[in-house]
Amino acid sequence: MDILHEKLKTLPDAPGVYLMKDARDKIIYVGKARVLKNRVRQYFQSGKNHGAKVKAMVAKIADFETIITAGEVEALILECNLIKKYRPRYNISLKDDKSYPYLRITAEDFPRIILTQRVIHDGSRYFGPYTNGLAVKETLALLRKIFPLRTCKTFAKRPCLEFHIKRCLAPCAKKISREDYMSFVKSAEKFLEGRTAQIERELSAQMNEAAEALNFEQAARLRDILAAIRKVTEKQKIVTDMGDADAIGLARLDGETCAQIFFIREGKVTGRESFLLNGTDDEIAAQIVTEFIKQYYSQAQISAAEILLPVTLSEDDSKILGKWLGVKLIEPKRGVKRSLVEMANQNAEKFLAEESARRQLQNAQTIGAVEELKNFLNLPKLPRRMECFDISHIQGAETVASMVVFEDGLPDKKSYRRFKIHSTEGKPDDFLSMREVTSRRYSSTDNLPDLIVIDGGLGQLSSALEIIRGAGHQVPVVGLAKQFELIFVEGSSIPVELPRDSQALKLMQRIRDEAHRFAITYHRKLRRVRNLKSELDNVAGIGVKRRTELFKKFGSIDKIKSATVEELSAVPKMTRAAAESLRKFFDAQSFA
8 A cells, every 4th residue: 555655646647547456466447537646546535435336446456557648538548448458347348348249341442241249440340339139130131132242252253143143243253343332332331320311312313324324234223222222211210300319328227227329310210229337336327328438439430410318427528528529419408309318218228127027037947946946856955056967879879878067057068078888889778878977977076066867767867876876976866757757866766746837847857958959969970970981881992081071071971972073072082083983882882
């Protein structure tokens, strides 16, 4: 603390950014200030009435750094960049913002529209971030239908199928000039900005010019694009004659905060996005909105003339943000603009209510179901980690076992294991198979579960118990019978029947079905390899490596049989002689 007090004395009387660090030298907070000396000192003033979050942060501060900037706007930009880089614990942040998708119009001679999750400063234009991954994929598909821009990464020597089905303008084959191609790119940009009326006017004029020049193919293409855009535009809600704006709504419920943005372009609501925010525990609404604007618009490209706010920002914040973004920030008090903000507020409230209901349902299906299961089965402790085993084979051939793991009612796929059973090869014996797999899994005491589930009845349960108890483990073990989904427990021949509508039963069904899926997937894989191997074993010149490459290329023995010599020769590690030998082998089989 002595070091901190010494550093506080040397703070500059200038605008800039400050970085708070903990004892491990990890950055836990990033902030900006018009006067660094005044702002940073406030954190360490004993009489200051800080909120709980700030008090908790100050208690962890072991050191801090400051960076002087030329002005407040530069400090704001630097603060946004540092928050994105370090993701400090005590800053308000968009939840999982790294995973939000963007639409990117690439900075190439003939640009493409692609989906991305990374913003790279390479001259490309980015639209987003979008919180609904499915919606953005649908938007991309629609864009590719309306604007036939190229999708291939490299130029081919001749037009591909996309050109022939009128989904590409084929700049690779010089079917369109760069000037004409870029007009489609500009239209796509305006479409993403919501400026559909302007696009309609421009396309209509271009269509008429093409028709007057007797370029009927071009005119027909523009007509189809115009019709598609008008069809989309009809679905948008007319709002008013006002210009372009972004309306921000805010709602808080049970310690969570949601910010919602409505995008108004040319008098229409063209879209909306919802964002859950972290670190808003005891922050005032104006501060939350300020932090949200900084983070959202440091990633998104703004195309509105004004931002409508649900609260009044401080004069300094409003001035700096407006200068940085080049737009007006206003809190409308009445009229259409206020109704838009209220609509955004209501939708944010609705989103939070739905999120709360979804989380309650998820809790009931996961940890709630685990608690139910403990009570129904009288388990000594909560079965937070459950392991389930299943056996799969066909009359003893390719016998395998699976082990799936559920943690707090959710699958933990990185912990799954699969076993190739050796003790029963060629003879179907589920009991012996269960002994082998449990013996291999529980030969050590590493990471033992709270409950072991055996897919089967009393026989399978007894086989597993013989091994598990023999190894000295006292973990509860139950068997789940397939027919009536009865649960057999150790020391009783009378099964436990869970209520049909209980979340505990549904959890047991999920873990059993997952174990079955995992086992049968592995069994089918081994069977495919065995079938392929058995047929190709007798072909001269086809060894293990070539067999593997053939199966990797064609996927099945039937497709290999129908391949030509040229197709076979194109497979890695295959020679012309080996391909001809294989073709002759299959032809002889067919003739026989």
